[in-house]
Amino acid sequence: MQKKALVLATAIAACSTNINATPMDPRDKPVTQNFSAEVLANFDLFADSDNNKILWYVPKLGNIALQATHTTAPRPRFAASSREVTRGIFEGETIVNLGGSFSTSGSLGALQRLNNEASSYGLTVRAAPASKAAAKFMVSAIDVGAGRADVRCQDSEDITGLGTVVECEVKGLDGDYYPTDMLYRLNSRAPQGKSTVSQNIPFQAVLLPGFDQLIQDKLDDGAQWDDLITADVEWEIGTERKTRVARASIKWKQIFEQAHTYMSIHNFACVDVEIEAFFQNLATCPNEEQCGVKLEFLHSDGQYKDQPPSDSAFNDAVKAFQKDLETELFNEVAVYQESQIDPLKKSRSSVFTLKANYQKVLVKKNETRYLYWNPGRTVQNSATTMNIGCVTGTLGGKMSWDMDDPACRDIANQQ
Numbered sequence: 375m376q377k378k379a380l381v382l383a384t385a386i387a388a389c390s391t392n393i394n395a396t397p398m399d400p401r402d403k404p405v406t407q408n409f410s411a412e413v414l415a416n417f418d419l420f421a422d423s424d425n426n427k428i429l430w431y432v433p434k435l436g437n438i439a440l441q442a443t444h445t446t447a448p449r450p451r452f453a454a455s456s457r458e459v460t461r462g463i464f465e466g467e468t469i470v471n472l473g474g475s476f477s478t479s480g481s482l483g484a485l486q487r488l489n490n491e492a493s494s495y496g497l498t499v500r501a502a503p504a505s506k507a508a509a510k511f512m513v514s515a516i517d518v519g520a521g522r523a524d525v526r527c528q529d530s531e532d533i534t535g536l537g538t539v540v541e542c543e544v545k546g547l548d549g550d551y552y553p554t555d556m557l558y559r560l561n562s563r564a565p566q567g568k569s570t571v572s573q574n575i576p577f578q579a580v581l582l583p584g585f586d587q588l589i590q591d592k593l594d595d596g597a598q599w600d601d602l603i604t605a606d607v608e609w610e611i612g613t614e615r616k617t618r619v620a621r622a623s624i625k626w627k628q629i630f631e632q633a634h635t636y637m638s639i640h641n642f643a644c645v646d647v648e649i650e651a652f653f654q655n656l657a658t659c660p661n662e663e664q665c666g667v668k669l670e671f672l673h674s675d676g677q678y679k680d681q682p683p684s685d686s687a688f689n690d691a692v693k694a695f696q697k698d699l700e701t702e703l704f705n706e707v708a709v710y711q712e713s714q715i716d717p718l719k720k721s722r723s724s725v726f727t728l729k730a731n732y733q734k735v736l737v738k739k740n741e742t743r744y745l746y747w748n749p750g751r752t753v754q755n756s757a758t759t760m761n762i763g764c765v766t767g768t769l770g771g772k773m774s775w776d777m778d779d780p781a782c783r784d785i786a787n788q789q
Contacts, residue, residue, distance in 0.1 A: 396423045397430040397502055399752050402616035405429065409491055416484040418756045420502060423614035429492050430502040432571045432609060433480030436760035439574045440775065443482060443786045448775040451475040451574075452762070454593065455770040456586045467583035469558065470769065476760040478565070478607055479572045482787035501572035505753070506610040507565035509575060511603065526551065552601075558582045565607050571758065575607070590769055596776030599762035607758045615749040619672040620682075620691040622698075624741045626734040628666025632656060633703050633728060643725045649704065653696040657688075669695065686749070694745040705729045 397420035400406070405421045406414055413419075416435060422428035439451040452474035459465050479485070479501070492499045524545035529538040543551035562577035581589070585602075592599055636652050637644060644652070659665035669691060670678040682688035704726040734741075764782035767773040776782040783789065 395425060395428060395500075397421070397611055397613045397754070398423045399613040399615050399754070408495060409488075413484070413488050413491055416480060417488055418502075418754075420611065420613065420754070427497055429497040429499050430611075431488060431499055432502050432611065432756040433478060433485075433758050434756075435480050435484075436476055436478045436605075436607070436758045437481065437785055438762055438765060439475040439477035440482075440786055443788075446777065446788075448777075448786045448788075450765050450773050450775050452765050452773050454589060454767070454773070456589075459583070464558075464583050468586045469583050470581040470586050470589050472577075472579040472581065474577065476575045476577065476605055477573075478575065478758045478760065480758070481785040483784035486787050501570040502609075502611050502756075504565075504567060504569060504571050504609040505612045506567040507569075507571075507573075508608050509562060509565050510606045510608065511560055511562065511577075512606070525554070553582075553584075562605075567610075571607075571609050571611075571756070575605075575760075577605075579603075586769065593765060593767050593769070593773075596764050596766040596779060596782065598764075603762065605760045607760065609756045609758070611754040611756055613752050613754050615752060617746055617748045618687055618690060620694065620745040621670045621672070621678050622695055622743045622745060623662070623668040623670075624699075624743060625663075625666035626731075626739055626741065628664065629656070629699075629703065630666075630728075630731070630735055632659075632665055637728050642727055644704075645723075645725060649700065649726050650696065653692055653699070657692045657695060667695075690747045690749065691745060694747040698743060698745055701729075702731055702734055703729055 400420060403421040403423075405419050409419065416433065418432040418434065420430040420432075422430065441449045441451060452472075454470060454472050456468050456470045458468050485499075489499050525542055526545075527540050527542040530541050531538070542554045544554050545551050559580040560577065561579075563575055565573055565575055588602070591597075592602075633652070636655075640648055656665055656667055657669055659667070662668040668680075670680060671682045671687060671691065673679055673683055682691065705728070706724050706726055709723050709725055764776045764779060764785060765773050766776050775786065777786075777788070
């Protein structure tokens with residue numbers, strides 16, 4: 375019943391997602407400090423850009439997709455069979471065919487624990503939206519310790535007259551050598567971008583000869599296959615940045631005096647890069663009374679300070695300062711020039727002249743303005759590693775989920 379409630383709550387949350395809801399860049403709005411090490415070992419977590427009650431997650435681990443998880447006998451979406459090759463380059467040898475579907479949703483038990491912890495903070499969990507996704511299958515995930523992998527390669531025996539290929543093996547911690555090639559053929563559906571990170575990824579594979587007994591041993595014990603084959607799905611999660619704020623204390627008379635002096639050096643006609651330089655000089659002027667401006671930056675503690683949080687924050691603030699004040703100080707004049715090559719064509723450019731702003735100079739002499747800017751969206755990279763495991767059965771027969779193993783029961787969210 376508990377798992378039914380979890381599935382229902384997750385489905386309702388997914389359907390009611392606000393169209394503007396977006397994960398937040400963890401640098402601006404971290405949330406991991408509120409959760410247990412067990413939850414963080416299973417999920418990447420993101421706050422929401424607008425709604426403080428939403429928590430986005432990306433599973434770090436996936437598994438074979440399950441059906442009927444509410445029953446005492448969940449069914450894995452997985453099949454394995456073997457057959458003897460009757461012709462071709464592997465004639466007379468036994469190969470194994472695999473088929474099924476990986477789930478990137480992760481352990482339902484782990485998701486339940488995430489949901490429980492999130493609920494204690496008044497949060498609703500949702501699978502994060504992914505802008506891009508790519509799957510990568512890896513074979514022979516052999517643990518070789520901290521050193522360089524010990525690999526040996528040699529040409530295969532030419533048994534067909536078609537030539538040879540290079541076959542390589544890697545030495546494991548047990549001292550045995552394991553083949554680095556296991557898959558003869560693999561087909562899988564690419565994970566979908568512009569969707570959530572909770573997906574099923576169907577696959578079909580044909581293994582090279584010689585693995586039939588090893589696969590049957592795995593199926594006898596319900597063992598993990600991570601020493602044979604794993605799959606990684608790499609997600610790109612689009613995240614929002616926090617809007618920055620700066621405060622500009624302005625003395626209009628002094629600023630116009632600075633503008634007049636600067637423009638006179640440039641014959642009272644500046645181009646755009648010269649205007650940018652003017653605002654840079656104004657923002658870095660150490661004498662507020664002389665230059666007429668003081669920039670202060672809002673920090674994470676809620677205080678305005680002279681020192682910007684970072685160089686990029688200062689540069690962005692200067693751009694916002696220029697955007698806000700440029701039309702108060704200068705007039706932009708379009709200038710057309712005839713082409714030296716084609717007299718019928720004209721090129722357009724702009725020059726800036728001083729503006730006669732009576733209202734600012736004579737009436738509103740001092741002013742405080744707040745400047746707002748956003749660094750823009752960023753991309754966070756997350757990955758879900760998917761393993762085959764907890765599957766029992768015989769090659770060519772029905773597959774079952776190993777409900778005798780506590781870890782396997784937890785994936786189905788059963789005790």
